[in-house]
Amino acid sequence: MRVIVTRPLREAQRWVQDLTASGLQAQALPLIKVGPVDDTTAVVQAWQRLADYVGVMFVSGNAAEHFFASKKPLAPVFTAQAAIKTRAWATGPGTARALLRLGVAPDFLDAPSPDVAQFDSEALWQVVAPQVQPGTRVLIVRGADTLGSDPAGQGSGREWFAKRVAQAGAQVDFVVAYQRCAPDFHAPEAALAQAAATDGSVWLFSSSEAVANLQDLLPDQAWSGARALATHPRIAAAARKIGFLDVAESRPTLSDVVASLNSTL
Structure with a gap:
């Protein structure tokens, strides 16, 4: 079996x-086959604007790893020692573990409780909603297919999350950090x-x-x-x-x- x-x-x-x-x-x-985006300009620019965001939502461990691949080696972020106080948001334990491996301080990481019924965007929103105030900005780090877009039927959780952010009076931005495609079969x-x-x-x-x-x-x-x-x-x-x-x-x-x-x- x-x-x-x-x-x-x-x-x-x-x-x-x-x-x-x-x-x-x-x-x-x-x-699913996962790889870096062909052009990392948008990811690099997102790192440069990181201080503009109250929180960065990572949709997966792959999103975290490919986003951090464009981080400057000596640029401290998501830590108490950094001038940038932006927080890292993870939808589940796998993403949270990836962020911790990448150097995010536990005190700067928000994720659903380990005993929550389901790990998804809805559960994460229950944790981070108080941080999202009118006039703040949120960044969502996601993947895309090889054409640069979300496949049909994908991303419903992150789109739901983005709507909650907008309803709270905040601005939400997206950045594509990696791409997905069907594997070689x-x-x-x-x-x-x-x-x-x-x-x-x-x-x-x-x-x-x-x-x-x-x-x-x-x-x-x-x-x-x-x-x-x-x-x-x-x-x-x-x-x-x-x-x-x-x-x-x-x-x-x-x-x-x-x-x-x-x-x-």
């Missing part, structure tokens, strides 16, 4: 290791996906975009006999939309995913 991990390659490999250590059989099948990857559609494997989905890429990569594949575990209701809905009938939901932490998988298996 396999768990098919669909995150981008580096994250997928880490999840495979962690799931294997937890006694589960797991295999990576990345359904050759015969071995296609064979694994086709087998996992019917052999009882459990697909672990952490992104609606991964689900959409799977459908695009194998447009003629039927998924009614496949099983999935999704880490957010929106992702679960996307899996059901392309034909998955057996879809469970879990919080995205390793312990919750393992518990859900054990109960599913």
Whole structure:
């Protein structure tokens, strides 16, 4: 019984290791390819304007890592020692861990409580809403597809967050720090996906975009006999939309995913 991990390659490999250590059989099948933007001018300019923002929302660990790749080595930010008092906002524990690794001081990091029901933009807003006052500005660091735009159906959480910021009388800006695309799908990857559609494997989905890429990569594949575990209701809905009938939901932490998988298996 396999768990098919669909995150981008580096994250997928880490999840495979962690799931294997937890006694589960797991295999990576990345359904999103992540890389830097072709032109980092906008990211560099965002760093130069950082003091203008009361908070910077990072939509993912990838957003954090690619944004910080354009940071000047000696420019201290998100720390008590910095002249810039802008705060870093993370939607979940994975993003928060990435920001801490990148040098953000814990006292300058805001994220949903570890025991919150769901890690998403809505949960983050409950934490940071008091910081957003009329006349302030907020920056959202996100990714885009290779054409430079959000794929259809993506970004609903961050768009919801942006609307809350605007309703509070503040200005919200976006900057694209990385780009996403469908992965290279050759015969071995296609064979694994086709087998996992019917052999009882459990697909672990952490992104609606991964689900959409799977459908695009194998447009003629039927998924009614496949099983999935999704880490957010929106992702679960996307899996059901392309034909998955057996879809469970879990919080995205390793312990919750393992518990859900054990109960599913």
